[in-house]
Amino acid sequence: MTSEPQNVPEGGIVAEVAQMSEEERAEHFAQVEEAVAADRDVAVEVGETLLEVRELTVRFGGLTALDTVSFGIRRGEILGLIGPNGAGKTTCFNAMTGVYRPTSGRVLLEDKPLRRISKHRITRLGIARTFQNIRLFGEMTALENVVVGTDARHKTSVVGSLLRLPRHQREEKSGIERAMALLEFVGIADRAADKAKNLPYGYQRRLEIARAMATEPKLLCLDEPAAGFNPAEKEQLMELIRKIRSDGYTVLLIEHDMKLVMGVTDRIVVLEFGKKIAEGLPADIRANPAVIAAYLGVPDDDVA
Numbered sequence: 001m002t003s004e005p006q007n008v009p010e011g012g013i014v015a016e017v018a019q020m021s022e023e024e025r026a027e028h029f030a031q032v033e034e035a036v037a038a039d040r041d042v043a044v045e046v047g048e049t050l051l052e053v054r055e056l057t058v059r060f061g062g063l064t065a066l067d068t069v070s071f072g073i074r075r076g077e078i079l080g081l082i083g084p085n086g087a088g089k090t091t092c093f094n095a096m097t098g099v100y101r102p103t104s105g106r107v108l109l110e111d112k113p114l115r116r117i118s119k120h121r122i123t124r125l126g127i128a129r130t131f132q133n134i135r136l137f138g139e140m141t142a143l144e145n146v147v148v149g150t151d152a153r154h155k156t157s158v159v160g161s162l163l164r165l166p167r168h169q170r171e172e173k174s175g176i177e178r179a180m181a182l183l184e185f186v187g188i189a190d191r192a193a194d195k196a197k198n199l200p201y202g203y204q205r206r207l208e209i210a211r212a213m214a215t216e217p218k219l220l221c222l223d224e225p226a227a228g229f230n231p232a233e234k235e236q237l238m239e240l241i242r243k244i245r246s247d248g249y250t251v252l253l254i255e256h257d258m259k260l261v262m263g264v265t266d267r268i269v270v271l272e273f274g275k276k277i278a279e280g281l282p283a284d285i286r287a288n289p290a291v292i293a294a295y296l297g298v299p300d301d302d303v304a
């Protein structure tokens with residue numbers, strides 16, 4: 001079924017795809033799905049709401065970290081979630097990915113409420129994330145770290161894998177092949193056999209992204225992926241994020257670096273003191289007086 005995308009933002013792949021005929025769209029997504037996730041069973045309909053945050057409130061004791069925040073993430077877009085320090089970005093992210101239980105409000109994935117569920121089940125439902133502080137298995141190789149991600153999609157039972165039944169062997173082989181393809185995709189295949197802890201910092205960040213992608217998520221959440229990067233590395237990261245989106249993924253990006261956010265996102269949601277103060281296209285957000293006021297004190301370079 002193909003439905004007409006609604007409220008499609010100007011510019012970016014979402015708009016491009018919206019202009020395509022049904023045939024072109026089908027061909028586009030066939031290519032996209034082949035490229036990185038040949039066996040992916042995620043149907044992509046650009047423009048529809050994939051995840052909805054509805055009146056979400058999170059309190060820590062007397063502190064309201066998130067106050068009745070609502071926004072939607074559309075399939076196929078890169079949504080930026082920004083705001084000054086302490087605005088509630090990470091809290092929102094954590095409430096969306098099962099780390100925190102919201103005080104009130106809901107998160108709906110494909111119209112179904114995400115209740116209090118384990119992190120593992122969140123991954124199964126199709127949400128993957130990276131962390132501000134890199135969390136890799138340091139003693140495992142880069143390749144093994146990504147294979148672990150592909151395991152989340154396996155259908156073999158524990159007994160099946162212990163007995164090394166043919167399906168398990170097939171899944172293992174395809175997991176290794178996919179993991180290798182993902183390392184190439186993020187640009188670190190040359191260090192596939194190195195232990196994660198021995199990789200340079202930039203490689204570790206890319207490895208985290210590859211591992212999250214390996215779970216074949218409907219929504220890929222990146223929490224400050226450019227932290228600690230120099231300008232050249234940030235530029236490369238922007239390219240990678242665009243490539244990820246072109247491959248059919250939907251991306252939620254939390255990022256401090258305004259240049260990066262403005263350069264790569266389709267739409268932006270701005271939080272301040274736990275409240276949503278703006279939502280819109282990057283150009284509109286850049287000119288929004290409330291956003292400018294929230295970022296006063298931030299060096300011009302960071303906002304421009």
Ligand SMILES: Nc1ncnc2c1ncn2[C@@H]1O[C@H](COP(=O)(O)OP(=O)(O)OP(=O)(O)O)[C@@H](O)[C@H]1O
Nearest residue numbers: 060063064065083084085086087088089090091092
């Ligand atoms: N586990 C917690 N317990 C108590 N207070 C918390 C907790 N997590 C966050 N907070 C508080 O909630 C508010 C929002 O914090 P949050 O980390 O979500 O903001 P942020 O926008 O992600 O900030 P930053 O950009 O600095 O990471 C802050 O006042 C913070 O101190």
